[in-house]
Amino acid sequence: MVTEGSDTRIVTPRRLGGRIPLILLSVAALVFPWVFEDAHTQHVLIMIFIYGLMALGWNIIAGYCGQISLGQAIFFGIGAYSTSFLFANFGITPWIGMLFGVAVSLVVAVGIGLPTLRLRGHYFAIATLVIGEITQTIFINWEYVGGATGIWIPIVWDDPWYTFQFHDSKIPTYYIGLAFLTGGLAFTYWMERSKLGLYFRAIRDEPDAASSLGVNLGRYKLLAFMIAATFASLAGSQFAQYILVIDPDTVFPLLLSILIVLMTMLGGLGQIWGPVVGAAVLLPISEATRIYFGGQGGAEDLMIYGFLIVIISVFYPRGLFGLIERLIKRRDNAGS
Amino acid sequence: MLAVNYLNKSFGGLQANQNINFEVAEGEILGVIGPNGAGKSTLFDLVTGFEKPDSGDVLFLGKSILGLRPDQINRLGIGRTFQKLKPFPQMTVEENVMVGLMQHVSQMNEAREEAHRYLEFVGLIDKMSVYAHGLSTGQRKRLELARAMASRPKLLLLDEVTGGVDQKTVPELVSLVERLRTEGTTVVLIEHNMKVLMSLADHVVALHLGQQIAYGRPQEIQAHKQVIESYLGASYA
Numbered sequence: 001m002v003t004e005g006s007d008t009r010i011v012t013p014r015r016l017g018g019r020i021p022l023i024l025l026s027v028a029a030l031v032f033p034w035v036f037e038d039a040h041t042q043h044v045l046i047m048i049f050i051y052g053l054m055a056l057g058w059n060i061i062a063g064y065c066g067q068i069s070l071g072q073a074i075f076f077g078i079g080a081y082s083t084s085f086l087f088a089n090f091g092i093t094p095w096i097g098m099l100f101g102v103a104v105s106l107v108v109a110v111g112i113g114l115p116t117l118r119l120r121g122h123y124f125a126i127a128t129l130v131i132g133e134i135t136q137t138i139f140i141n142w143e144y145v146g147g148a149t150g151i152w153i154p155i156v157w158d159d160p161w162y163t164f165q166f167h168d169s170k171i172p173t174y175y176i177g178l179a180f181l182t183g184g185l186a187f188t189y190w191m192e193r194s195k196l197g198l199y200f201r202a203i204r205d206e207p208d209a210a211s212s213l214g215v216n217l218g219r220y221k222l223l224a225f226m227i228a229a230t231f232a233s234l235a236g237s238q239f240a241q242y243i244l245v246i247d248p249d250t251v252f253p254l255l256l257s258i259l260i261v262l263m264t265m266l267g268g269l270g271q272i273w274g275p276v277v278g279a280a281v282l283l284p285i286s287e288a289t290r291i292y293f294g295g296q297g298g299a300e301d302l303m304i305y306g307f308l309i310v311i312i313s314v315f316y317p318r319g320l321f322g323l324i325e326r327l328i329k330r331r332d333n334a335g336s
Numbered sequence: 337m338l339a340v341n342y343l344n345k346s347f348g349g350l351q352a353n354q355n356i357n358f359e360v361a362e363g364e365i366l367g368v369i370g371p372n373g374a375g376k377s378t379l380f381d382l383v384t385g386f387e388k389p390d391s392g393d394v395l396f397l398g399k400s401i402l403g404l405r406p407d408q409i410n411r412l413g414i415g416r417t418f419q420k421l422k423p424f425p426q427m428t429v430e431e432n433v434m435v436g437l438m439q440h441v442s443q444m445n446e447a448r449e450e451a452h453r454y455l456e457f458v459g460l461i462d463k464m465s466v467y468a469h470g471l472s473t474g475q476r477k478r479l480e481l482a483r484a485m486a487s488r489p490k491l492l493l494l495d496e497v498t499g500g501v502d503q504k505t506v507p508e509l510v511s512l513v514e515r516l517r518t519e520g521t522t523v524v525l526i527e528h529n530m531k532v533l534m535s536l537a538d539h540v541v542a543l544h545l546g547q548q549i550a551y552g553r554p555q556e557i558q559a560h561k562q563v564i565e566s567y568l569g570a571s572y573a
């Protein structure tokens with residue numbers, strides 16, 4: 001019999017997994033590059049880590065805090081340009097460049113977020129979208145940082161850990177990416193169980209109620225946006241050090257901001273593993289279609305992504321995780 | 337404790353609050369009555385910072401709270417519920433209640449334990465791990481109350497706690513409000529049910545079309561000619 005509230009028992013992540021699958025997954029991730037030595041497979045995994053980290057950040061501002069940013073590429077690009085520019089021009093190690101990128105991203109996030117996040121409605125989404133496009137245009141015309149051709153990071157063979165360039169093998173890049181992604185997941189895990197996560201979700205669900213309970217909406221939305229910017233910036237820096245050639249079209253495109261949205265929604269908005277699952281499903285497909293289209297991905301990709309976002313939000317608003325939950329519930333109900 | 341001084345608020349051409357002026361003493365229950373559209377909820381919005389008055393002042397514990405944000409006003413000690421209930425639907429009942437506590441405690445476990453006390457108080461403890469969207473209207477009302485209590489307000493503004501719930505739930509909610517007072521919370525209560533007001537309120541403010549038409553003891557208000565015409569007359573007809 002269906003009584004009120006009987007279908008609303010929560011399915012916690014613990015019920016979906018627990019410790020053992022997590023340990024198995026960790027072990028698999030650690031040994032993976034030694035088992036699958038094929039460069040293309042490793043490449044796809046590295047891309048999953050990098051975009052997955054960026055998507056984890058978007059999940060915090062949008063999935064948990066409910067503020068839709070359509071400009072995460074701004075911070076990805078800032079991260080990429082910071083490491084590349086400082087290394088190419090001054091020989092500064094990308095590790096420092098990475099921190100510099102985060103600092104710049106935080107300043108830009110505050111600059112964008114402070115005036116727009118306190119407004120109701122879609123101002124924030126539109127502002128991030130427009131500023132993203134403007135940022136790309138600025139970088140295309142900014143000759144000091146390479147204009148439309150961007151930056152070619154000088155190839156150096158010595159001291160790979162200082163230069164953050166690994167030419168012999170993808171394995172160090174793989175582990176660095178895995179470490180950052182794990183850090184992002186660990187942060188999300190901690191956040192979910194903290195006051196921060198509670199406040200973010202309260203703001204997402206019902207901002208008026210949240211503020212009537214002492215939550216400073218502006219401050220916490222801005223904090224969520226700064227976290228998202230940090231994740232994207234770190235991802236951008238890693239991307240630059242991996243690809244070694246960056247230009248405004250590859251690190252600042254709207255397509256990238258949209259791809260991150262799609263990934264997170266596909267995996268499950270506001271679910272800790274959502275962004276990573278989404279990245280793991282979408283990136284291999286995206287890589288394949290890129291090859292299929294023979295280009296870098298352009299208007300066609302954008303249309304396909306947009307279409308998929310609409311489909312998911314209408315039919316599977318809780319993403320793949322929602323589907324899994326529903327399957328588990330069905331199994332439980334059948335069993336009881 | 338709370339002083340509302342000649343508050344005015346209009347929405348376009350509509351005077352939603354006109355020279356509203358009364359005080360709430362510590363420890364009392366003040367009832368607010370008035371027909372639909374009288375401006376009762378608007379008054380709450382003005383006091384809690386959700387709307388800015390055109391003129392007038394609101395003093396809490398002797399200081400003006402005009403121009404403060406809702407979260408700042410809550411942190412000073414004013415809690416409220418919403419007539420149009422606003423639970424956090426994608427959060428559990430327990431989490432809903434924990435939100436208001438986080439300004440007071442630093443540990444999540446501490447907040448969880450205290451949240452259970454409020455959930456027991458309103459009789460929702462067995463629903464604590466259910467998502468709020470799965471609650472009935474009566475349960476949501478009680479959640480709204482527990483959640484507002486969790487911010488440990490000195491003054492609690494309740495917007496129609498008994499409205500829209502079935503008749504057998506009303507006495508439970510009434511006794512909850514009574515217990516609130518015994519535990520030292522000052523309450524302002526918007527209430528359509530005259531019987532409820534008679535049993536609970538120390539004083540009553542009557543509003544009609546944005547105007548304050550009466551203030552006094554419940555018995556005085558019940559006998560007040562204008563109140564009967566504008567409000568009781570309509571509902572007793």
Ligand SMILES: Nc1ncnc2c1ncn2[C@@H]1O[C@H](COP(=O)(O)OP(=O)(O)OP(=O)(O)O)[C@@H](O)[C@H]1O
Pocket residue numbers: 347350352370371372373374375376377378379419
């Ligand atoms: N944000 C707003 N914008 C425009 N008009 C408003 C707004 N809020 C309230 N009003 C109007 O102000 C008047 C008073 O509304 P209010 O909600 O305060 O009444 P109320 O006494 O709470 O009524 P009810 O018993 O129906 O809850 C109504 O005519 C309402 O339509």
Ligand SMILES: [Mg+2]
Pocket residue numbers: 376377378419495
């Ligand atoms: Mg009202």
